[in-house]
Amino acid sequence: MADFYLKSRLTMGTNKPPDNSNVQKKFDMSIENLYRRNRRFAGEIRTLIHKYVERLVKIHGKDFKFKFMNFCGTHEWTTVHYGIRSLLPENIELVAGPGCPVCITPSFLVEHAIKLSFEDVRVYTFGDAFRLPSVKPVEGAKSLAEAKASGGNVAVVYSFLDALKESNDYLKDSVFLAIGFETTAPGYAIPMINSLIPRNMYLLPALRLTPPAAEYAIMEAKKRSMSSINGIIAPGHVSAITGAKPWDELSRKLEIPTVISGFEPLDLLLSILELLKMILKNEVGVKVEYRRVVSWNGNVESLNAINTCFEVVDSPWRGIGFIDKSGLEVKDTYSNYDAFKAFSLDKPNRTSWSDDSLSGCKCTEVILGLAKPIECRFFLKVCNPSKPLGPCMVSSEGTCSIWARFGGYLSLKS
C-alpha cells in the first residue's frame, strides 16, 4: 500500500518539454487556471490536509472539531460549487459568516429607495439589490423590482460608472443605492473627491465594514455557548483594499489564526492547510495566501479616498442591529452628495431601531454562521432563488441561495 502511494507520486507529471515561446501570453491566460484546474496538485494538498489533521487529532483527541469561518459570499460559493467540504476530513467544519453586503442591508434603506422611486427620483441599483425585500411594504411594493413593476423609476446597472454616465444624460434627480463592503467603497469615494458625480446624483450609502462584523459573529457564537471558531478565512478582495493589517489586529485580539484567502478552489485548500499548520504551531496573527493581490498596507490611494469623504460610524445590520464602528457615512464636507440630507430621509438610532427580520426566517442566524440554511423551515419550501423570502436567498452571494442552487446540503445533513 505504501509502495503504491510512493509510486503514484513518482510517476506523476507528464514531463512535457516547456514551450518558452509566447510564455507571457500563455501566462496571462492560465494564471487563474493554475489555481482553478490544478487537479493533481489539489490532490497533493488534500493529502497534506489529512496528514495535518491526523497529527492534530493525536494532540487534541479523536472527536476534536476544527471550525473555520469564512467572511465572503464568494468563498462560500467556491466551497459549495467545487465541493470543497467533501474533500476535507470529518474533523474540519467550514462555516459561512457575514459576507454578503446585500443580505445585511437594513430594510429601512430599501423602503427609502422604493419611496423615492415613486416620487420621480430615479433609483439606480446593482442587480442583486433589485430583488432585496423590505419588511414593510411601501405603496404596495416590497422590493425595488416590485416598485418598478408598479411604475417606480428604477434602473439596474452593472457598476457605479454606468450610473454616472446615465444620470449625466438624465438631468433629473437620481439616487444610487450604494451597498457594499470596503471593496465597493472606493468606487464611490474616488468619483466623489474628483467631482465626477453630476449635480443631480445622490448617494444612499449602505456601506459596511467586514472586520467588526467578523468579531461580532465570533463573539455571538461564544455568547450562545456554541463551539468556538478555530480559524478565520479572511476575504481576499476586501483585504486588497484594507490590507492585511486589520485582520492581524483582529486575529491577535481574538487569538484566532487567520489566513487571507483567494477565491479559486486551490486557494481555499491552501488556506485550510495553512490554518492547520498555524494551529499545530500555536500561532496567531495573519498569513496571506492571496499574495498575488493582497499586500500588508492595502490599496493606499483607495483608503485615502475613503477616509476623505466617508467617516466610520456605528451602523445597523439587517436582523442584527447596531454594530460598533461598522459602517461608512458621507462626511459633512461632502454632504451635497448625501441623499439622506437632500431628501431629508430619517435614520434610525440605537433607541429607535426595531428588528427588521421576518418572523420565522433564520436569515440572521445563517448570516452570523450560527445556523445552516437547511435548519430553516422555509428553505426550499416557500423560500427559493426564484421567489426569495429572506435576504440570504436573494443575492447570488447569499448562503441560502448558494446552497439552494448548487446543492450538496443533503449529504451535509447527516
Add this chain to the structure above:
Amino acid sequence: MCWGVPAKVLKVEGFKAYVDFGGGVKREALVAVSDLKDGDYVIVHAGIVISKVDREEALKVLEAYMDMAVQQAREDGLNEEEVKQYYKALKSEVFGDIGYE
C-alpha cells in the same frame, strides 16, 4: 455584485480603463489603483479595478506549498533521489503548461 473577476487592461484613460474579461468584449471600469498600465493583469470588482495581480507572487505561493509537499514526501520515507524526482514531476505537473522555470 461582490464578484471579483480577473481581467486584462486594454487601455487606460484617466479614471477609466477598458478591460477584457477574457470574452473579447471591451468593458469600462473605474481605476482605483495608482500607475496602472496597458497590459496589466487586474482584479475588477463591481466595475472597479481594485488591485493588480502580481504574477511572480502567484507562482511563489505555489512553489512554497510545493516545498511543503516535498517535505512531507521526505518524511514519508522517500530517499533523496526519489524526492528530487518527485519534485521535478510535481513542478512539471503544476507549471507544465506555462513553461515556467
